[in-house]
Amino acid sequence: MFDDNLFDKAFNLFSRVEKQDFEYVYRGYFTHNITKKILVLADSNIQKSVERSTIQKRIYYIMVEGLQNITRHQDDLENKADKYPGIFAIQKRKERYYVTTGNLVLNAKIPELKKKISKINSLEKDELKKFHKEVLRAGVISNKGGAGLGLIEMSRKSGNKLVASFELVNEEYSYFYLQTQIPTTKKEKLDSDVQDLKLRKSLISIKKLHLSLIIENIILYFNGFFNQGNLLSLLAIIKGRMNMSITTIRLSNVMVEMIQNIIKHGAERSEEISGAPGVFFLRQKDNSDFTLTSGNYVNEKDAANLRENLTFINEKSDNEISEYYDKILLDIELGDSKKSGLGLSDLRIKSGKKLEYSFHEMGNGNYFYILQTTVVNLKK
Amino acid sequence: MEPLIIKETEDTPEIIFNPEDETFKISKISVPEDAYEFYEPVISWLKNYSNNPNEETIIEFDLEYVNTASSKQLIQVILALEEVAKNADVVARWYYEEIDEDMQSLGERYAKLVDVKFEFIEI
Missing domain, CATH: 3.30.565 (Heat Shock Protein 90)
Structure with missing residues (x-):
């Protein structure tokens, strides 16, 4: 049996990823051990393409936080995460890196997440630093460490706002997409509207890709070197x-x-x-x-x-x-x-x-x- | 004869060939890109050994993964054992997990192709 249709899809998936300059896309299971391997995979993909080691470290740091976010949420979901694998992507466009995670969350958690993110995004650099300290000091960290420290750090390290988006899966769950951008040069900052637009475009392309993987029942996906x-x-x-x-x-x-x-x-x-x-x-x-x-x-x-x-x-x-x-x-x-x-x-x-x-x-x-x-x- | 000891890596097996304490073992994982490079010293050690082998050599193959590039070199290892078997007793013990039909059938393939006595051991 020759499934031409699937070949076309495989080809489309690949060329879509190539055109969008994805450096690396992984869809599949996320556990603590697997996360380590994903980091190695991702790091080896970006290592040589970024010369400045501070930026490389920053990207690495953001990847760690992003992946930990996924596993943390997964803990709430019991075995449901197996049925709805998340996605992790690194994209490089011009002078910017985009790190995107997409994973299943309980709908009940969404308001709290939205609140945290909009709080972080409302703060300027110095305020964010102060807020970070406050959260650390308050020690109101839940048993899963979910006070938003990871999110604060992602925003601080990237020097940019976080972009979040939710897609309803069913009555209980949604996909939560989170994107961070990291500039690789110190060129003058883009004006924030343009920045925002670029981010949203990049996020949309990843969401579309994730959707095709879901439709095709692709449980493990790796695109990169x-x-x-x-x-x-x-x-x-x-x-x-x-x-x-x-x-x-x-x-x-x-x-x-x-x-x-x-x-x-x-x-x-x-x-x-x-x-x-x-x-x-x-x-x-x-x-x-x-x-x-x-x-x-x-x-x-x-x-x-x-x-x-x-x-x-x-x-x-x-x-x-x-x-x-x-x-x-x-x-x-x-x-x-x-x-x-x-x-x-x-x-x-x-x-x-x-x-x-x-x-x-x-x-x-x-x-x-x-x-x-x-x-x-x-x-x- | 000097023993041959090669430590395992992420993609190459552990090799212990020690005639003095009668240990011959290839174990763990074998999926290197360049299997020829890895197995070349292993095969030449065995070729040397065939000139003056122990009366009996029991060699254990206890492998988890074998890629085709390695399977091609492993047959050379077993062919070198065939040389040893001309002057001494040789037994190849092939270990495989109960559920690992692929490993079992690789061993059976070797046993069929080479004139060396094989023993199959299900773990």
């Missing part, structure tokens, strides 16, 4: 979240091969960050099978090789592909070369299905290559 370090973080996220089962093990194995495929073939697009830009996502509707999709740029030569390998592998029966796998395993000549097709054969064997793929011509001899595999959910 792929390298070995990022692969290990994503692997830890999967491992840390799901119960160990044959399905999880297979998901991890398949994910390793798909992402290493991106690292190996993906054309690098930037000298600043090591790794290939691409997208990887995991989709599961209700309790059905998992679909894993990867997308990345390849050059013309690699595209031709891949096509040939994919056609060859898909033409084979289950037995034939297993025999072919043995053959390449033993063939020293083929070694680690890109042509061997060992990784693709492995994907075909583990998914037990033909591999689905498409190539989109991007001009300049570049192609956007989308690969899709299925992992059967044996726990159904």
